[in-house]
Amino acid sequence: MVGSFRKEAAAWLDDICPASLRGTGDAVSGGGRKIAIDDPDKNRYFEAMYERGWTVPNWPTEYGGAGLSAGEHQALRQAMNDVGAPVPLVGMGTMMIGPTLLEHGSAEQKARHLPKIANGEIRWCQGYSEPGAGSDLASLKTRAEDAGDHFLINGSKIWTSGAQFADWIFCLVRTDFNAPKHEGISFVLFSMDQPGVTVRPIRLINGVSPFCECFFDDAQASKEDLIGKLNRGWTIAKRLLQHERSSISGAAPQTRPVSDVARKYAGWAEGRIADPAIRSQVIEHDLDEHAYTLTQKRARQENADGATQTYATSIFKLYRSELTKRRTELVVSMMGTQGVGSGGETFSADELSETQVWLGRKAGTIAGGSSEVQRNIIAKRVLGLPD
Numbered sequence: 001m002v003g004s005f006r007k008e009a010a011a012w013l014d015d016i017c018p019a020s021l022r023g024t025g026d027a028v029s030g031g032g033r034k035i036a037i038d039d040p041d042k043n044r045y046f047e048a049m050y051e052r053g054w055t056v057p058n059w060p061t062e063y064g065g066a067g068l069s070a071g072e073h074q075a076l077r078q079a080m081n082d083v084g085a086p087v088p089l090v091g092m093g094t095m096m097i098g099p100t101l102l103e104h105g106s107a108e109q110k111a112r113h114l115p116k117i118a119n120g121e122i123r124w125c126q127g128y129s130e131p132g133a134g135s136d137l138a139s140l141k142t143r144a145e146d147a148g149d150h151f152l153i154n155g156s157k158i159w160t161s162g163a164q165f166a167d168w169i170f171c172l173v174r175t176d177f178n179a180p181k182h183e184g185i186s187f188v189l190f191s192m193d194q195p196g197v198t199v200r201p202i203r204l205i206n207g208v209s210p211f212c213e214c215f216f217d218d219a220q221a222s223k224e225d226l227i228g229k230l231n232r233g234w235t236i237a238k239r240l241l242q243h244e245r246s247s248i249s250g251a252a253p254q255t256r257p258v259s260d261v262a263r264k265y266a267g268w269a270e271g272r273i274a275d276p277a278i279r280s281q282v283i284e285h286d287l288d289e290h291a292y293t294l295t296q297k298r299a300r301q302e303n304a305d306g307a308t309q310t311y312a313t314s315i316f317k318l319y320r321s322e323l324t325k326r327r328t329e330l331v332v333s334m335m336g337t338q339g340v341g342s343g344g345e346t347f348s349a350d351e352l353s354e355t356q357v358w359l360g361r362k363a364g365t366i367a368g369g370s371s372e373v374q375r376n377i378i379a380k381r382v383l384g385l386p387d
């Protein structure tokens, strides 16, 4: 049954997916009103996928999804892989706030927000971290005060990825200032396009600004956009983090096999990598990557309802981000001086890209909760070790 679904999906994808998009590994769109899809091939592909409900394949049809079961969703991923068809839509809408609203939103909140995620209209950002609240997130101080039919938000957030392009934010705010810290937090949604919101991109040493500081001065959040109960946002916040960690751990491995890099830079003789030390590092990496992929596949199959997001998600997040970091370190070390370029004619586009990936993947062991924090969660919540 699922096998025939995969075949039928692959045939349809083969028909609609333009050659220019195949095998690139890049998602077509991150959604939002501020960044348009600028390529007609991408536009056509996106629209066809959206019409079929395949921007959010496992969401109910009433919210723009296709209502696929976990098995069908997995089969669709495989079919897309077979054809080299890219993911049509990514971002915090499809991966984080959407799944959280499906579980915790009211019927009215789901109807208002989910279809605009599915059709790519609204891009979201995550207002969790603050200057004094990262790993210890529950220490957050951004305040929300009751102002009748809305809350007034005052405070600031930091490391807010993509805030400069986001239309809306899901945000943790303190609504009870006297309760124990986990019990005075609420989960609210509000528009980024209002006078009380100022976004300041944080410029990194390489000139890019993947994340921002956000300042709220009497920003408004409608009470209709309080998710769950007042002061009970912590449970929802943790649930969203499981979705975030699940999407990080499900990210596809780097497209270029490590052995290709070895072939080019580390010396190749008699059909194998010449240097035995590098050879064993590459083999070890490839085995770890393969074992990870199989373990993740098994976890998906064991959860017939697709509910892989539990505390155990931290195991996958930890392993995926550390493994990816190790891959980039191995690649750059094999490339020698060609692996540390920041520009200029002596470096190829591939080399410059590998260097950027190497730097970027270090951040992957911090974003979504650092590796140390994942280890703490695994120790306490999965293994049941004492505090």
Ligand SMILES: Cc1cc2nc3c(=O)[nH]c(=O)nc-3n(C[C@H](O)[C@H](O)[C@H](O)COP(=O)(O)OP(=O)(O)OC[C@H]3O[C@@H](n4cnc5c(N)ncnc54)[C@H](O)[C@@H]3O)c2cc1C
Residues within 6 Å of the ligand: 125, 126, 127, 128, 129, 130, 131, 133, 134, 135, 136, 158, 159, 160, 161, 162, 211, 363, 364, 366, 367, 368, 369, 370, 371, 372, 373, 376
């Ligand atoms: C690329 C990237 C994107 C991000 N995007 C967003 C975003 O969109 N929205 C958002 O809200 N946040 C975002 N963040 C912030 C991220 O969630 C925090 O950086 C992370 O939670 C760590 O917090 P911190 O930076 O304050 O470090 P700290 O909490 O100050 O930690 C410093 C160090 O101490 C360690 N440490 C802290 N507490 C413990 C403990 N109890 N046990 C052991 N070790 C500990 C940490 O592991 C870390 O090594 C992003 C971060 C990165 C790198």
